[in-house]
Amino acid sequence: MLRMSFLEHLEELRxxxxxxxxxxxxxxxxxxxxxxxxxxxxxxxxxxxxxxxxYAPELVQITPMEAFNTIWVKLPILCxxxxxxxxxxxxxxxxxxxxxxxxERRWAVPFILCTAGLFIMGGxxxxxxxxxxxxxFLLSIGQGNYVRPMVSISEYSDMFVNVILGVSLVFxxxxxxxxxxxLRIVNPQFLLKHSRYAIxxxxxxxxxxxxxxxxxxxMLFATPMCLLFFVGIFASHLLVLSREGRRFPWRIIVTIVAxxxxxxxxxxxxxxTKYGVKVVPHWPFFTH
Numbered sequence: 001m002l003r004m005s006f007l008e009h010l011e012e013l014r015x016x017x018x019x020x021x022x023x024x025x026x027x028x029x030x031x032x033x034x035x036x037x038x039x040x041x042x043x044x045x046x047x048x049x050x051x052x053x054x055y056a057p058e059l060v061q062i063t064p065m066e067a068f069n070t071i072w073v074k075l076p077i078l079c080x081x082x083x084x085x086x087x088x089x090x091x092x093x094x095x096x097x098x099x100x101x102x103x104e105r106r107w108a109v110p111f112i113l114c115t116a117g118l119f120i121m122g123g124x125x126x127x128x129x130x131x132x133x134x135x136x137f138l139l140s141i142g143q144g145n146y147v148r149p150m151v152s153i154s155e156y157s158d159m160f161v162n163v164i165l166g167v168s169l170v171f172x173x174x175x176x177x178x179x180x181x182x183l184r185i186v187n188p189q190f191l192l193k194h195s196r197y198a199i200x201x202x203x204x205x206x207x208x209x210x211x212x213x214x215x216x217x218x219m220l221f222a223t224p225m226c227l228l229f230f231v232g233i234f235a236s237h238l239l240v241l242s243r244e245g246r247r248f249p250w251r252i253i254v255t256i257v258a259x260x261x262x263x264x265x266x267x268x269x270x271x272x273t274k275y276g277v278k279v280v281p282h283w284p285f286f287t288h
Contacts, residue, residue: 012098016091023087027080032072038079039071045127046156049136053143059153070157078161082123082168086116115175118228122171126164130220134163170205170225177232181239188237198229 031038047057061067089112139149180186191198206222241248271277 012095016095020084020088020091023084023091024080027084028076031076031079031083034079035072035076038075042075042157042160043153045132045135045160046151048132049139050149050151052136053140053149055139055149059151059156062152062154066152066154070153074157074161078164081165082120085119086112089115111175111178115172118171118175119168122168123164125171125224126167130167131160131163133216133220135159167221170221171228173225173228174232174235177229178235178239181236186236188233188240191233191236195229195233199226202226202229 043059046059050057093111139151141147142149177186177191181188202225203218203222206218206225238248268277272279
């Protein structure tokens with residue numbers, strides 16, 4: 001293990017932060033060239049929700065600077081964070097790796113890929129599922145009470161950013177569990193023993209993050225979070241096995257998973273060919 005003084009740690013942290021900011025700045029400059037198409041993608045959930053409820057599919061600009069601040073500043077910054085996330089995560093790993101043993105540094109590539117992948121998956125889940133349902137619910141509350149929604153682009157973009165980033169960060173739960181295990185703060189047995197409390201905390205977080213007060217939308221957040229918690233326990237178990245020099249029975253697990261996937265594929269094929277089920281590009285992705 002490398003030994004560094006406190007001032008050397010601060011200098012290293014300063015260097016990594018500067019490199020992170022440079023990466024975000026480059027990604028921001030690239031995002032500016034696609035700001036208009038990006039806004040079309042971002043506004044699509046609002047357009048779809050308004051159309052579903054029978055309203056004109058339009059967002060409104062209330063102040064002169066609102067469109068500029070939203071489309072050309074906030075949106076490129078959000079895109080830059082997502083695009084530069086692998087670079088930022090690499091800088092995080094490069095900062096903490098000197099404090100790890102050599103055999104633990106080989107997790108660098110899996111760490112960057114998994115963390116960036118989970119972050120992006122969280123954003124996609126929020127965009128295609130959670131945010132759309134939440135927005136439709138919120139806009140439909142006033143229907144039948146002589147209320148016509150007028151959605152400001154700044155209010156909409158703020159809600160969009162909060163939900164997308166919030167869910168993306170929540171999807172990092174397996175990485176957090178892996179790091180706590182790496183630092184020997186927790187272990188798989190401890191996590192399983194106290195899983196009931198973790199699930200309770202997950203539902204509390206889901207209730208806070210969910211943009212609507214109904215149980216259905218809260219479950220849309222809580223269910224994947226619970227699954228991610230147990231994925232994190234599995235990653236923690238793999239790390240403990242690696243430390244103890246044992247191997248996980250991947251061949252048996254892969255065989256079981258492949259069999260289950262083939263079975264599901266057969267059921268889906270039967271449902272499409274015999275019962276007329278159709279695949280659609282939105283949740284729940286199947287219709288009759």
